[in-house]
Amino acid sequence: MTAPRSPSRGHVPLGPGGEFDIIRRMLAVWGGIATGIGDDAATIAPPAGRLVVSTDTSVEDVHFRRDWLTHAEIGYRATAAALSDLAAMAASPLGVFLALTLPESEVPAVDELARGVGDCIRACDTKILGGDVTRGAKLALTLTVLGSASHPLLRSGAVAGDRVYVTGRLGGPVSALREYREGRTPAKPARERFAHPVPRLKEARWLASRGSHAAIDISDGLIADARHLAVASGVGLHLRSESVPVLAGAKPVDALASGEEYELLVTSPGPLDAAAFRAEFGLDLTEIGEAQGDEADVVLTAGGRRVAPPAGYDHFTAQ
Amino acid sequence: MTAPRSPSRGHVPLGPGGEFDIIRRMLAVWGGIATGIGDDAATIAPPAGRLVVSTDTSVEDVHFRRDWLTHAEIGYRATAAALSDLAAMAASPLGVFLALTLPESEVPAVDELARGVGDCIRACDTKILGGDVTRGAKLALTLTVLGSASHPLLRSGAVAGDRVYVTGRLGGPVSALREYREGRTPAKPARERFAHPVPRLKEARWLASRGSHAAIDISDGLIADARHLAVASGVGLHLRSESVPVLAGAKPVDALASGEEYELLVTSPGPLDAAAFRAEFGLDLTEIGEAQGDEADVVLTAGGRRVAPPAGYDHFTAQ
Numbered sequence: 013m014t015a016p017r018s019p020s021r022g023h024v025p026l027g028p029g030g031e032f033d034i035i036r037r038m039l040a041v042w043g044g045i046a047t048g049i050g051d052d053a054a055t056i057a058p059p060a061g062r063l064v065v066s067t068d069t070s071v072e073d074v075h076f077r078r079d080w081l082t083h084a085e086i087g088y089r090a091t092a093a094a095l096s097d098l099a100a101m102a103a104s105p106l107g108v109f110l111a112l113t114l115p116e117s118e119v120p121a122v123d124e125l126a127r128g129v130g131d132c133i134r135a136c137d138t139k140i141l142g143g144d145v146t147r148g149a150k151l152a153l154t155l156t157v158l159g160s161a162s163h164p165l166l167r168s169g170a171v172a173g174d175r176v177y178v179t180g181r182l183g184g185p186v187s188a189l190r191e192y193r194e195g196r197t198p199a200k201p202a203r204e205r206f207a208h209p210v211p212r213l214k215e216a217r218w219l220a221s222r223g224s225h226a227a228i229d230i231s232d233g234l235i236a237d238a239r240h241l242a243v244a245s246g247v248g249l250h251l252r253s254e255s256v257p258v259l260a261g262a263k264p265v266d267a268l269a270s271g272e273e274y275e276l277l278v279t280s281p282g283p284l285d286a287a288a289f290r291a292e293f294g295l296d297l298t299e300i301g302e303a304q305g306d307e308a309d310v311v312l313t314a315g316g317r318r319v320a321p322p323a324g325y326d327h328f329t330a331q
Numbered sequence: 332m333t334a335p336r337s338p339s340r341g342h343v344p345l346g347p348g349g350e351f352d353i354i355r356r357m358l359a360v361w362g363g364i365a366t367g368i369g370d371d372a373a374t375i376a377p378p379a380g381r382l383v384v385s386t387d388t389s390v391e392d393v394h395f396r397r398d399w400l401t402h403a404e405i406g407y408r409a410t411a412a413a414l415s416d417l418a419a420m421a422a423s424p425l426g427v428f429l430a431l432t433l434p435e436s437e438v439p440a441v442d443e444l445a446r447g448v449g450d451c452i453r454a455c456d457t458k459i460l461g462g463d464v465t466r467g468a469k470l471a472l473t474l475t476v477l478g479s480a481s482h483p484l485l486r487s488g489a490v491a492g493d494r495v496y497v498t499g500r501l502g503g504p505v506s507a508l509r510e511y512r513e514g515r516t517p518a519k520p521a522r523e524r525f526a527h528p529v530p531r532l533k534e535a536r537w538l539a540s541r542g543s544h545a546a547i548d549i550s551d552g553l554i555a556d557a558r559h560l561a562v563a564s565g566v567g568l569h570l571r572s573e574s575v576p577v578l579a580g581a582k583p584v585d586a587l588a589s590g591e592e593y594e595l596l597v598t599s600p601g602p603l604d605a606a607a608f609r610a611e612f613g614l615d616l617t618e619i620g621e622a623q624g625d626e627a628d629v630v631l632t633a634g635g636r637r638v639a640p641p642a643g644y645d646h647f648t649a650q
Contacts, residue, residue: 024487025627027562029555050563052419052548053385053476055483058377065460066372067386067428067475071467100371109386111430111473141384144473148390154430154463154473156386157372164374168343229371236348243346244369308344 024050034119034145038126045133046140054142059106059160066097072151075272080192083121085207087128087153093231094155095136095211096274100229101166102220103159105213107141108133110155113148129153136211165216165278167244169226174279174303176249177219179212180295182234183262186270199261209274215293216276224280230273235310235321237277243308245279250311251301253319268312269322279303343369353433353441353464360445364452365459373461378425378479385416391470394591399511402440404526406447406472412550413474414455414530415593419548420485421539422478424532426460427452429474432467448472455530484535484597486563488545493598493622495568496538498531499614501553502581505589518580528593534612535595543599549592554629554640556596562627564598569630570620572638587631588641598622 023039023046026032039046048054070076070090081089091108098105110129114122133140141158184205188198198206216227228241234256242249258267278284289297304311312321342358342365345351358365367373389395389409400408410427417424429448433441452459460477503524507517517525535546547560553575561568577586597603608616623630631640 024485024563025565027555027559029551051486052416052546053383053422053478053483055420055480056382056384058379058382058479060377063375063377063382063477064372065375065428065475065477067430067461067463067473069430069432069463069465069467069473071432071465073468074466097371101374103372109384109475111386111388111475113388113390113471142386144386144388146388146390147393148388148469148471149392150468152432152467152471154386154388154475156384156428156430156473156475158382158384159372160377161374164372166343167370227371232348236346240346244343246344 022048026050031145034122037122041123041126042130042140045130049142056106056141061160061162062164064098064101064103064159064161064164065156066094067154067156068094068097069152069154081207083124084128087125088132088208090153091129091132091155092209092211092274093272094157095213096229098157098159099211099213099216099276100227101161101164102216102227103161103164105136105138106158106160107139108155108157109141110143110153112143112145113152114145115149115151116147118151136213163220165220165224165227167226167228167241170241170245170247170279170303171225172247172303172305174225174281175283175299176251176301176303177278177280177284177297177299178234178257178275179215179297180275181257181259182273182275183266183270184259185272186266187262201260202262205259209272211274212276215295218289218292219278222284223282224278227276227278230275230277231271233269233271234277235268235312238310241277242310246306246308247303248305248307248309248311249301250304250313253312253314255298255300257296257298265322341367345369350464353438356441357445360442361449361459364449368461375425375460380479380481381483383417383420383422383478383480383483384475385413386473386475387413387416388471388473400526402443403447406444407451407527409472410448410451410474411528411530411593412591413476414532415548417476417478418530418532418535418595419546420480420483421535421546422480422483424455424457425477425479426458427474427476428460429462429472431462431464432471433464434468434470435466437470455532482539484539484543484546486545486547486560489560489564489566489598489622490544491566491622491624493544493600494602494618495570495620495622496597496599496603496616496618497553497576497594498534498616499594500576500578501592501594502585502589503578504591505585506581520579521581524578528591530593531595534614537608537611538597541603542601543597546595546597549594549596550590552588552590553596554587554631557629560596561629565625565627566622567624567626567628567630568620569623569632572631572633574617574619576615576617584641
């Protein structure tokens with residue numbers, strides 16, 4: 013039988029077997045960012061604040077294609093998407109669980125996948141606490157993220173009179189996707205936004221600490237996610253299309269509809285200091301509209317005139 | 332647009348869209364056992380004891396086949412498998428997160444899937460706290476379970492001299508699987524063990540409160556899981572094959588190798604009161620061997636003579 017792994021980093025020694033061999037390979041890639049792996053479940057000290065938890069699946073040929081991204085990028089992107097849900101709540105990450113479904117043909121790529129997951133975990137200053145590895149026809153990663161927050165930001169916190177802000181510049185992911193679908197190579201800034209999205213964790217805590225009322229991360233597209241927030245809060249969100257910050261090289265319409273941005277849409281009762289935000293994070297913070305009335309929907313304007321918003325992306329409707 | 336859902340049960344009102352329609356259908360099936368759904372993440376009061384977390388994926392054609400189980404059974408079984416990891420740690424469940432990957436053709440079955448998940452959640456006296464729905468080529472369910480335990484049972488707690496016990500009677504799932512694979516209908520007791528496994532949550536807390544040292548749930552097969560526990564603890568586990576309790580109609584060899592039992596293997600420094608256990612839970616608790624020496628492996632005997640153990644099931648080796 014395989015020599016038992018030494019119980020360093022608090023891991024439980026793992027027995028023999030193909031599944032454990034894969035876990036051993038991932039642990040070798042992860043080093044000190046994985047802790048306490050190998051029991052039936054992880055045990056974690058309870059957080060001081062509220063426990064914040066989300067789970068998010070990325071599936072081959074739905075969320076990514078293997079000919080568009082490297083395995084490291086697939087791992088990075090899936091992990092960032094999940095951690096972004098903690099950012100949307102202004103939570104600090106406690107750790108991440110990875111449930112990996114692996115086709116037999118992808119077993120050689122597991123080190124690269126683990127490297128991408130690990131790079132994002134390290135960039136977000138958190139840990140890998142556990143997971144599951146199983147066989148399956150398509151590569152899929154389900155990331156469950158745990159965090160803590162003393163005052164979580166909710167989708168339902170917006171009130172009439174709030175100003176609406178967005179972080180970063182939008183349109184990159186959808187414009188990268190369009191280039192791929194049409195057989196071209198995306199421009200570097202758009203591709204980088206697509207392959208390495210950034211969970212805005214510290215930015216969210218900054219925004220929460222300055223009195224923001226509500227937040228959501230942009231995963232379905234600015235307009236679609238603004239609608240989620242409007243419905244959850246029971247207010248209208250009036251957005252000025254000309255104010256929406258567009259990534260260099262992307263089209264303004266892309267900035268309204270592009271999903272998987274993982275930038276934050278927040279509402280705040282008073283003005284937020286965009287210059288201080290930029291000085292702290294090197295990132296734009298742009299006021300794009302305000303919350304008004306109780307019609308729980310998005311009202312989009314262009315030059316003061318109401319216009320029809322573009323559709324967002326939903327795996328079960330628009331394809 | 333769709334009328335916003337009333338914020339009963341603490342759910343956040345959901346906007347329009349195909350993915351939200353599926354979530355609305357599941358919430359209608361779940362009623363009061365789902366709480367606080369609809370934000371980017373769930374917020375939960377932190378537990379008093381240690382936080383115990385596990386994640387577990389069930390994939391179509393790997394863990395189940397749609398022609399062998401109803402959708403309700405697929406949902407029940409996947410949920411039970413995940414909650415069993417909390418039982419193995421002697422934790423009390425706090426709640427469950429469901430990440431569902433759904434082929435387009437399976438959308439009509441979502442109510443039945445949700446019913447099965449809900450039935451198991453209700454049987455285990457816990458809640459659904461969140462999840463994710465995505466499209467994919469194969470039906471897959473990743474259940475992440477949260478629990479709390481003041482003194483979690485670990486795989487690594489066994490010491491030489493411990494007695495080894497197992498709950499229930501083994502061999503059902505593998506014998507049901509064999510019948511299905513050979514085109515026959517399994518006997519009712521074996522099929523029931525396969526379709527509706529029982530996470531031994533209360534049983535585990537009973538065993539922990541009576542001084543048990545270590546536990547693991549039997550998901551890979553008695554011998555394979557005993558080996559995991561032996562390796563984690565750094566002791567030998569000497570098991571008497573003739574003592575292993577066999578389900579009515581199953582073969583003794585099946586009881587040694589059958590995976591997905593979700594019964595518990597525990598070690599205890601002193602004798603456990605099997606009669607009291609039976610009176611409490613209506614379930615066998617059987618002493619099947621003892622921990623000896625420091626060779627971290629399983630030693631199987633038959634009539635006092637050492638015999639070769641059968642192989643367990645590993646998705647990445649034995650098929």
